[in-house]
Amino acid sequence: MPQKTAPKKPIRPRQSQRPPGHESKMKPPPIAEDREHAGAGRLIGKVALVTGGDSGIGRAVAIAFAKEGADVGIVYLNEHDDARETCARIEELGRRSVAIAGDAGRPAFCRRAVERVVKTLRRLDVLVNNAAEQHPQERLTDITEQQLERTFRTNIFAYVFMTQAALPHLPRGGAIVNTTSVTAYRGSHHLIDYASTKGAIVSFTRSLAQALVERGVRVNAVAPGPIWTPLIASTFPPKQVATFGSDVPMKRAGEPKEIAPSYVFLASDDASYMTGQVLHPNGGEIVNG
Secondary structure, eight states, X not given: OOOOOOOOOOSSOOOOOOTXXXXXXXXXXXXXXXXXXXXXXXXXXXXXXXXXXXXXXXHHHHHHHHHTTOEEEEEESSOHHHHHHHHHHHHHTTOOEEEEESOTTSHHHHHHHHHHHHHHHXXXXXEEEXXXXXXXXXXXXXXXXXXXXXXXXXXXXXXXXXXXXHGGGOOTTOEEEEEOOTHHHHOOTTOHHHHHHHHHHHHHHHHHHHHHGGGTOEEEEEOOOSBOSHHHHTTSOHHHHHTTTTTSTTSSOBOHHHHHHHHHHHHSGGGTTOOSOEEOOSSSOOOOO
């Protein structure tokens, strides 16, 4: 007789939000930083721009960069309260911040955002392309033309547009870090369009790294596994949210603070001999990528 699989126990309360989701409404809230951890000065004198920097992984990266000495601009869609909280924390750490609301899938906005960061913070050394959206569907035929276009525009078009806008300002020694996903490597039957964009980000990272190596700009990526962010609470059904992340070897979702060090490493001179590479903080999945 085959053994019955024990039902997964809820890790957190069932909950749901409307997209794009707000970190302030999550129970428990994601952990963006270890307050007892001080930076090591690895980004002193640098200026970074982080898309999707209002919450989740983007917030954790922005705060981690500030702890390392960087001034940080964040781009976000319309989550104004979350963005204000992120900027307030950056400034508590003694760094300057600027927040720009808008759609990174539009090239004109990307140009305006970069120009504002450079004008306000005086330079740009690091670009983190991180903003994303997802819309789970059980069947391929349920993905509409509108959804397909929207997912690709936010998740990969925006990376290209923001990079095009940032490139004239990035100096030799600058860095670009893109957020891909474990789904780029293992797929996802209910996130076909999302996983496809994440695969495109891997190829974009590798190709752009080759294109910019002579300019001295490094391009790498991070492929997180299941991370507790507003994207999860605002797109998955409450039952799935309650057990999110329990199927990886570590049996839990990661916190944003556990992902941010990968971005710090890739943005800093510690990664001076790395370009075109992907780091995999994913709770123990082996993806051979």
